[in-house]
Amino acid sequence: MTDQEWKIDRYSGIPLHKQIEDFIKRKIIHGEWTVGTKLPSQRALAARFQVNRSTVVEAMGELYAQGLVEGKTGGGTKVCNNTWSLLSAYASLDWNSYVKKGSYHPNFSIIQKINREEFNEEIIRLGTGELSKDLLPVSKMESVIKKMSFSKVALGYEEPKGNIILRQTVSKHLERYDIQASPSNILIVSGALQALQLVSFGLLKKGSIVLAESPSYLHSIKFFQSGGTQVIGVPMDKDGVKTSLLRQYKQQLSTDLLYTIPSFHNPTGITMSEARRKELQKLCREEQLPMIEDDVYRDLWLDDPPPPPLKSKDKEGNILYVGSLSKTASPGLRVGWIIGPEPVIERLADIKMQTDYGTSALSQSIAAEWLSEGYYDEHLKVIRSALKRRREKALQLLQTYFGGSAHWTIPAGGFYIWITFPKEIRVHELFEKALKRNVLINPGNIYDPAASSCIRFSYAYSSMQDLEKGIKVLAEIMEELGGSR
Amino acid sequence: MTDQEWKIDRYSGIPLHKQIEDFIKRKIIHGEWTVGTKLPSQRALAARFQVNRSTVVEAMGELYAQGLVEGKTGGGTKVCNNTWSLLSAYASLDWNSYVKKGSYHPNFSIIQKINREEFNEEIIRLGTGELSKDLLPVSKMESVIKKMSFSKVALGYEEPKGNIILRQTVSKHLERYDIQASPSNILIVSGALQALQLVSFGLLKKGSIVLAESPSYLHSIKFFQSGGTQVIGVPMDKDGVKTSLLRQYKQQLSTDLLYTIPSFHNPTGITMSEARRKELQKLCREEQLPMIEDDVYRDLWLDDPPPPPLKSKDKEGNILYVGSLSKTASPGLRVGWIIGPEPVIERLADIKMQTDYGTSALSQSIAAEWLSEGYYDEHLKVIRSALKRRREKALQLLQTYFGGSAHWTIPAGGFYIWITFPKEIRVHELFEKALKRNVLINPGNIYDPAASSCIRFSYAYSSMQDLEKGIKVLAEIMEELGGSR
Numbered sequence: 024m025t026d027q028e029w030k031i032d033r034y035s036g037i038p039l040h041k042q043i044e045d046f047i048k049r050k051i052i053h054g055e056w057t058v059g060t061k062l063p064s065q066r067a068l069a070a071r072f073q074v075n076r077s078t079v080v081e082a083m084g085e086l087y088a089q090g091l092v093e094g095k096t097g098g099g100t101k102v103c104n105n106t107w108s109l110l111s112a113y114a115s116l117d118w119n120s121y122v123k124k125g126s127y128h129p130n131f132s133i134i135q136k137i138n139r140e141e142f143n144e145e146i147i148r149l150g151t152g153e154l155s156k157d158l159l160p161v162s163k164m165e166s167v168i169k170k171m172s173f174s175k176v177a178l179g180y181e182e183p184k185g186n187i188i189l190r191q192t193v194s195k196h197l198e199r200y201d202i203q204a205s206p207s208n209i210l211i212v213s214g215a216l217q218a219l220q221l222v223s224f225g226l227l228k229k230g231s232i233v234l235a236e237s238p239s240y241l242h243s244i245k246f247f248q249s250g251g252t253q254v255i256g257v258p259m260d261k262d263g264v265k266t267s268l269l270r271q272y273k274q275q276l277s278t279d280l281l282y283t284i285p286s287f288h289n290p291t292g293i294t295m296s297e298a299r300r301k302e303l304q305k306l307c308r309e310e311q312l313p314m315i316e317d318d319v320y321r322d323l324w325l326d327d328p329p330p331p332p333l334k335s336k337d338k339e340g341n342i343l344y345v346g347s348l349s350k351t352a353s354p355g356l357r358v359g360w361i362i363g364p365e366p367v368i369e370r371l372a373d374i375k376m377q378t379d380y381g382t383s384a385l386s387q388s389i390a391a392e393w394l395s396e397g398y399y400d401e402h403l404k405v406i407r408s409a410l411k412r413r414r415e416k417a418l419q420l421l422q423t424y425f426g427g428s429a430h431w432t433i434p435a436g437g438f439y440i441w442i443t444f445p446k447e448i449r450v451h452e453l454f455e456k457a458l459k460r461n462v463l464i465n466p467g468n469i470y471d472p473a474a475s476s477c478i479r480f481s482y483a484y485s486s487m488q489d490l491e492k493g494i495k496v497l498a499e500i501m502e503e504l505g506g507s508r
Numbered sequence: 509m510t511d512q513e514w515k516i517d518r519y520s521g522i523p524l525h526k527q528i529e530d531f532i533k534r535k536i537i538h539g540e541w542t543v544g545t546k547l548p549s550q551r552a553l554a555a556r557f558q559v560n561r562s563t564v565v566e567a568m569g570e571l572y573a574q575g576l577v578e579g580k581t582g583g584g585t586k587v588c589n590n591t592w593s594l595l596s597a598y599a600s601l602d603w604n605s606y607v608k609k610g611s612y613h614p615n616f617s618i619i620q621k622i623n624r625e626e627f628n629e630e631i632i633r634l635g636t637g638e639l640s641k642d643l644l645p646v647s648k649m650e651s652v653i654k655k656m657s658f659s660k661v662a663l664g665y666e667e668p669k670g671n672i673i674l675r676q677t678v679s680k681h682l683e684r685y686d687i688q689a690s691p692s693n694i695l696i697v698s699g700a701l702q703a704l705q706l707v708s709f710g711l712l713k714k715g716s717i718v719l720a721e722s723p724s725y726l727h728s729i730k731f732f733q734s735g736g737t738q739v740i741g742v743p744m745d746k747d748g749v750k751t752s753l754l755r756q757y758k759q760q761l762s763t764d765l766l767y768t769i770p771s772f773h774n775p776t777g778i779t780m781s782e783a784r785r786k787e788l789q790k791l792c793r794e795e796q797l798p799m800i801e802d803d804v805y806r807d808l809w810l811d812d813p814p815p816p817p818l819k820s821k822d823k824e825g826n827i828l829y830v831g832s833l834s835k836t837a838s839p840g841l842r843v844g845w846i847i848g849p850e851p852v853i854e855r856l857a858d859i860k861m862q863t864d865y866g867t868s869a870l871s872q873s874i875a876a877e878w879l880s881e882g883y884y885d886e887h888l889k890v891i892r893s894a895l896k897r898r899r900e901k902a903l904q905l906l907q908t909y910f911g912g913s914a915h916w917t918i919p920a921g922g923f924y925i926w927i928t929f930p931k932e933i934r935v936h937e938l939f940e941k942a943l944k945r946n947v948l949i950n951p952g953n954i955y956d957p958a959a960s961s962c963i964r965f966s967y968a969y970s971s972m973q974d975l976e977k978g979i980k981v982l983a984e985i986m987e988e989l990g991g992s993r
Binding site: 373 | 606641663734858
């Protein structure tokens with residue numbers, strides 16, 4: 024809620040409290056903080072401006088006196104007026120009522136908090152599902168871009184399904200996984216998340232039921248619920264989702280879709296065994312259960328390649344297959360794809376056109392180069408060896424600090440380790456206490472409401488030193504909370 | 509519905525009908541054309557493969573005989589089986605029922621058709637709201653990119669509201685229009701359309717009413733309706749939306765929002781006069797009617813700059829202001845912004861994170877360079893003089909070919925002329941007949957259901973020669989249809 028640019032000027036001769044008062048007045052006067060806007064707490068303001076709390080108290084006192092803000096007991100301080108509305112006698116709009124009105128559910132407040140805190144430079148991020156900045160192919164990407172010839176296409180709008188050269192490239196790329204898809208069966212999306220959103224808008228109606236692994240990344244996103252779809256979790260074991268249970272769920276509930284991440288699952292790191300894949304495929308055929316196969320981590324295997332994608336055996340067109348460059352090259356490109364039967368792809372493409380008129384054409388051109396010119400495989404090698412080292416280090420650290428108390432999955436690839444702490448540990452407490460010590464974790468209950476003693480740990484993002492520091496902080500907090508080893 | 513890559517091989521020795529049969533079989537076998545998929549018409553297939561219709565008939569005969577397709581009278585030919593489902597005795601999924609189920613409305617079929625036909629190279633596009641490819645700043649953009657230093661940020665995820673450097677740049681950029689907005693009041697979006705989608709999801713609930721000019725671009729997009737919002741048109745005159753009527757609408761209907769394009773309106777080209785702007789602003793204040801000001805065409809003035817944005821006089825924070833680089837630089841970048849009070853911007857940013865995790869970081873970095881390094885203004889000069897020439901030419905041509913019959917608006921900037929033909933001309937007929945002659949128009953009833961004798965004409969996209977050719981074709985068709993001069 025604060026303007027990141029503005030700083031107190033300690034040499035201006037204007038008293039600090041006056042500078043703060045004026046800053047807040049400007050926000051109110053320009054309509055940036057409208058009537059009803061809740062101000063940050065005095066503590067937060069003091070930290071923001073790097074002043075004593077008494078300075079903030081003084082500034083606020085002035086604003087109260089001028090009738091610009093009001094404080095309700097317990098409810099914090101709110102803007103209650105602005106000079107123009109005082110002058111014009113027209114009350115200002117209460118946008119806050121609009122903000123509450125929209126049909127779209129807000130993100131979990133904890134995810135909103137994570138989204139914000141992630142850009143705090145001092146934070147150690149133990150759950151972030153991204154490659155470390157050191158592993159982003161900056162110089163390779165730069166050379167791709169600087170070598171590219173700028174066709175005019177890259178600046179204009181693209182076809183509804185996406186740049187044809189990229190779709191041809193993806194089609195060819197998929198052959199390595201034994202997936203046959205022609206360019207007309209491929210829709211380019213702005214990351215895998217958008218593919219899921221399009222499915223939610225385009226193929227599911229209010230009251231639909233989607234099954235997913237429990238825990239699952241899918242539980243952490245809200246637009247299925249916003250559209251009136253229910254997401255129901257099906258338990259997993261070390262070989263993936265339990266197909267016997269899945270069949271019961273399907274038979275007892277009128278299920279529309281299964282969402283699965285068979286390889287290097289988010290958030291557990293589990294890879295579905297070949298036998299389980301066969302069972303799942305058989306089940307889906309017999310039960311007429313269509314599937315979304317989210318396979319964005321496939322190429323991040325660290326020991327051996329995972330079994331072939333479910334999609335490679337899908338002759339009936341039951342599976343929508345999702346891939347992306349975000350996990351292996353650059354999340355900033357925002358390029359992914361979804362593969363499926365033509366009527367489905369055309370429907371999704373139409374919705375995408377309504378949504379954003381297509382993905383950045385520039386990103387698409389770069390992605391095509393990246394996939395076709397060997398950069399993809401070259402960079403994968405770099406990532407794999409780095410992730411391997413990181414995984415070893417993380418597993419060692421967990422053993423050292425949590426060996427006697429917690430237990431965890433051992434992933435064969437991807438980014439994630441699913442850690443289960445003793446029951447005494449409540450993950451929301453752990454989250455808050457860790458955040459106070461500048462360590463950010465992803466609580467398990469984002470991915471499964473019942474997983475209140477688990478976290479998703481990622482060894483991909485933070486530096487080795489920070490991983491160690493962060494884990495040490497967690498261990499200390501655990502001791503405090505009584506869940507020590 | 510066809511695979512753009514595949515071509516008949518006339519030298520292979522395999523009969524053409526056999527090649528077509530095999531092609532279609534492959535589509536069915538790989539699950540790309542699932543059971544229930546409607547095949548293109550025989551005529552379309554013949555055109556697609558560049559063969560005689562009898563060749564297609566022969567191929568289809570085989571597929572019928574093998575039980576793979578079936579034809580319902582009048583309903584076209586559909587895939588009714590596939591070899592695997594024959595073998596496995598499991599019926600294949602009917603994805604088509606899913607496609608019909610989603611809560612999201614499909615685009616108008618005519619817009620879907622336009623979206624597809626636009627990528628047909630032979631088509632002359634008379635309605636396209638984009639700069640001609642010649643006017644895209646290819647070499648300038650290339651030099652921006654090649655000079656850029658690739659910070660690591662450009663490859664990672666960005667903050668929820670967007671790249672901070674871009675937001676600071678936009679904040680500075682807006683000062684030239686007398687708009688005060690701090691970076692925390694700016695959300696970067698993937699084009700202006702996405703801003704509208706976020707508003708629809710985030711601020712409006714089922715049953716909301718949005719007013720817009722009639723005609724309006726807003727009527728051509730479907731997600732407001734998909735979310736259960738009603739869009740109601742308020743008539744315009746040469747000075748913009750009629751405020752007297754607007755007040756009545758607002759008082760009689762419980763209206764949530766007004767959407768307006770005050771400068772170089774899409775699709776009419778009308779610019780709201782200064783007096784009308786004042787009236788509108790007063791009305792909105794008095795009636796507590798919040799507004800979206802879509803100002804993406806502002807800098808494309810050809811005679812004089814338009815009056816200042818409504819937002820520049822908005823001290824109450826009643827207005828959400830939308831801008832974009834798509835109309836002045838590159839639609840392919842997919843970069844726009846929305847400005848408003850902080851609670852609103854934070855709500856929209858949260859939904860954006862749920863939707864696509866942010867706009868292409870690369871596009872954002874490029875946009876920041878483009879806006880801050882003088883490229884923006886330099887390129888505007890180029891565009892303005894070209895558009896000015898194009899506008900003169902278009903007005904001349906209209907006078908020559910439609911002088912006695914139709915009438916039209918004369919825009920002071922932007923891309924659009926709104927042409928009203930005599931009542932006898934039904935625009936859907938005009939559309940179909942023109943398309944047969946490779947001329948694509950944007951029928952008026954996309955923008956106002958009652959405007960069935962109007963079109964949105966754009967002088968921005970096609971070459972001068974094509975503009976002339978296209979207008980001539982329209983004139984000839986009009987003569988046929990009995991609406992001649």
